[in-house]
Amino acid sequence: MSAARTSPYYHTLPLQPHPPTAGTPKPACHVVALACATTFVLALLALLAATALDSSASLWRSTPLFRAVEPPVAHTLGAPRPLTSAPLDAALRGQPLKVGSTALSAAREPVREIDPSLYFVKRLTKDDVEYSFARSGGAGGQNVNKVNTKVDMRFKLNAHSWLGAEVKKELYRSEGGRINAAGELQVQSTAERSQLKNIDDALRKLQDILDGAAERARPTIATAAGQAKIKKQKKKANERRLDQKKRQGKKKSDRREGRRGGY
Known part of the structure; x- marks a missing residue:
């Protein structure tokens, strides 16, 4: 028997547990619990990832941009027919869009084509107008103010269905002084000494007025070349204005110098 067991204090010493070694296996219940927690x-x-993806897809489908490019599902038998959005494709390719629209607004709203009938003006004839004759004013001589060669021509705006609605609006806006209470556009001609020639001259005046109104009313698509042309025209017009102003100033200056020299 060892000396420790023969000691009188052997049974009074507390028992110490053996420390676990590194190779001691864990119980099976711990492994199962860890696997369940991981699963x-x-x-x-x-589940969270699937919910996030579904909400993102729902949010994308609710946007106007998705509705503009989403291919419709055919209600008949067969495969659905794909539908592309022309404005969006044009915007992605860098092409110019329709009038007054951006890429996003064109994708949101359907493209409205320009109706040519709204800006239509045909070539006028004598059957489209009414006219009367009167004596020409001004100085006499060679029987000018003694015969009825003056032409008063009237064009009824509401009597012609072929005249575009936008052209009518532009005429009322820009030529209101020529339109009487009966809705007639009036022009006069005293350029010639013949009634027939004055009729033709009045018809040309009316045609120019209608064509100008149609041109102003028709919307245009601004392009880089068009903007450069407009800028160049404005520059030339400003140069002509300044040149005319200098000439007028020189005339006045020369006139003042002449008056001083005369005294």
């Missing part, structure tokens, strides 16, 4: 966490993450 639960992975399932929860997958």
Whole structure:
């Protein structure tokens, strides 16, 4: 028997447990619990990811941009017919869009084509107008103010269905002083000494007025070349204005110098 067991204090010493070694296996219940927890966490993450993707897809489908490019599902048998959005494709390719629209607004709203009938003006004839004759004013001589060569021509705006609605609006806006209470556009001609020539001259005046109104009323698509042309025309017009102003100033200056020299 060892000396420790023969000691009188042997039974009074507390028993110390043996420390576990590195190679001691864990109980099976711990492994199962860890596997269950891992599986639960992975399932929860997958559920959260699926919910996030579904909400993102629903939000995207609710946007106007998706509705503009979403292909419709055919209600008849067969495969659905794909539908592309022309404005969006044009915007992505860098092509110019329709009048007054951007890429997003063109994708949101259907493209409205320009109706040519709204800006139509035909070539006028004598059957489209009414006219009367009167004596020409001004100085006499060679029987000018003694015969009825003056032409008063009237064009009824509401009597012609072929005249575009936008052209009518522009005429009322820009030529209101020529339109009487009966809705007639009036012009006069005393350029010639013949009634027939004055009729033709009045018809040309009316045609120019109608064509100008149609040109102003018709919308245009601004392009880089068009903007450069407009800028160049404005520059030339400003140069002509300044040149005319200098000439007028020189005339006045020369006139003042002449008066001073005369005294």
